[in-house]
Amino acid sequence: MRVPSELRYTKTHEWILPDENEAMVGITVHAQEELRDVVYVELPAVGKSVKQGEPAAVVESVKAAFDIYAPISGTVVKVNSALASSPQLVNKDCYGEGWFFAIKPSEPQELNALMTSDQYTELTASETH
Amino acid sequence: MQKTTLHAEHRRLNAKMTDFHGWDMPLYYTSILEEHQAVRATAGIFDISHMGQARLSGEGALETLNELVISDVASVGEGRACYTMFLNEQGGILDDVIIYRLGRQDYLVIINCANRASDVAWMQAHQRGAVEIRDISEGRAILAIQGPIAAQLLEDILAFPVKALGRFDVVAIPSLGSMAWVARTGYTGSDGFEFFVPDAVAHRLWQQVLERGASCGIVPIGLGARDTLRLEAGLRLYGTDMDTTTTPFEADLGWTVAIHKPSFLGKASLVAQNTRGLSRRLVGFELVEGPIPRQGFSLFAQGRQVGAVTSGTFSPTLNKAIGMGYVELPFAPPSTMLQIMIRGKTYPVTVVKMPFWKAEALKHACTK
Numbered sequence: 350m351r352v353p354s355e356l357r358y359t360k361t362h363e364w365i366l367p368d369e370n371e372a373m374v375g376i377t378v379h380a381q382e383e384l385r386d387v388v389y390v391e392l393p394a395v396g397k398s399v400k401q402g403e404p405a406a407v408v409e410s411v412k413a414a415f416d417i418y419a420p421i422s423g424t425v426v427k428v429n430s431a432l433a434s435s436p437q438l439v440n441k442d443c444y445g446e447g448w449f450f451a452i453k454p455s456e457p458q459e460l461n462a463l464m465t466s467d468q469y470t471e472l473t474a475s476e477t478h
Numbered sequence: 479m480q481k482t483t484l485h486a487e488h489r490r491l492n493a494k495m496t497d498f499h500g501w502d503m504p505l506y507y508t509s510i511l512e513e514h515q516a517v518r519a520t521a522g523i524f525d526i527s528h529m530g531q532a533r534l535s536g537e538g539a540l541e542t543l544n545e546l547v548i549s550d551v552a553s554v555g556e557g558r559a560c561y562t563m564f565l566n567e568q569g570g571i572l573d574d575v576i577i578y579r580l581g582r583q584d585y586l587v588i589i590n591c592a593n594r595a596s597d598v599a600w601m602q603a604h605q606r607g608a609v610e611i612r613d614i615s616e617g618r619a620i621l622a623i624q625g626p627i628a629a630q631l632l633e634d635i636l637a638f639p640v641k642a643l644g645r646f647d648v649v650a651i652p653s654l655g656s657m658a659w660v661a662r663t664g665y666t667g668s669d670g671f672e673f674f675v676p677d678a679v680a681h682r683l684w685q686q687v688l689e690r691g692a693s694c695g696i697v698p699i700g701l702g703a704r705d706t707l708r709l710e711a712g713l714r715l716y717g718t719d720m721d722t723t724t725t726p727f728e729a730d731l732g733w734t735v736a737i738h739k740p741s742f743l744g745k746a747s748l749v750a751q752n753t754r755g756l757s758r759r760l761v762g763f764e765l766v767e768g769p770i771p772r773q774g775f776s777l778f779a780q781g782r783q784v785g786a787v788t789s790g791t792f793s794p795t796l797n798k799a800i801g802m803g804y805v806e807l808p809f810a811p812p813s814t815m816l817q818i819m820i821r822g823k824t825y826p827v828t829v830v831k832m833p834f835w836k837a838e839a840l841k842h843a844c845t846k
Binding site: 410413414 | 494505506509510511702706768769770772791792799821
């Protein structure tokens, strides 16, 4: 399973690319495999403030809807509008074209509480066993 | 949890499993969308052995069923099948079933898994004459092979003229054993067949269909795609789109009711409802854009709630969100504009005639 080392991870299977202006957020390979058939993504409005650990977006598979939690607090500065017409990008390229939104962090130190790729790999290994 | 005879096969194929009314069943093998598309484009095979098989044989079988179901059983000829329902005295739906007439006084009734014990007890409690009413599900399985190339594939495998069967025909296949039947029925809206067979036959058929069909794209199909397929075809799901609180008229299945039959259980209530008129009815609807409607979501018109969703999904064939729900009668005609409330936001929906999708003329075959 691909877990890029430049990203940080949450227990709820989001990833974030640390950046002081535009920290991109998406879901991990593990999450998109669990969802399997992504058919709809609901994104936050640009300008919305989000809080670490609170729902910021919704992703829907054929079977059910799931919340996507903000990995850190801040303001949404960009959203991936391509997901409106092509939600399957989340399955096809979850670390690239399937990103969800970008946050300008308000509490950059919150990043320290997130998992590294090694820690996240360990978490998913323990969940599947 | 209960397991079908093919449970180990589903595990071996690495299926994602789900608890369906106490049965450990495959939800999908690879992807709901891919499996759905396989059935529409070529064919797929479903293990639906969780459904119950009851047999009524002997004098009184016809009379017993005719008193219990809303359709005219006498008009169902030998070798024919009929989609129908059991009602309670109040006209509420106890189950929807397909009855297959195997002989003059010999019927196979396929019942929903959650109602297996209650349906059999219900029939036994209303027995007429010397008919023997048995749950024959033990040691037996049901396989559905559905999709435009199902007929050709099965003819090749079985050396049996399944193409000669019309829709809702049923016939015994003696080469598969003494209690093996095939019917041209299904729950997908595509052409297809259902096999009611002993476990050992099901294992053989499962392997043969997957081996011989592999080059044509035939794959196993889980309950996830079974749900999207049946929804596109406008087929109701018992326990979700109808139950004891809804009548056949409310479920918009009035065509199944033989209201002129001298008597049947629940008739008085249905006649009364017919005279009184309906206050609500099941409709199909679609969203031009927006999230997926789910069970329980509210439907609005003129600023107030006028109904609720019973089933909803993303339609892979139509590439849009579709659903079914009960609405107040004035809002039931096709083209009526409603709103649906999803996570605090409203989105426009349009009432449409069901089915959402219909198969074209069936002439496809596997050419590989």
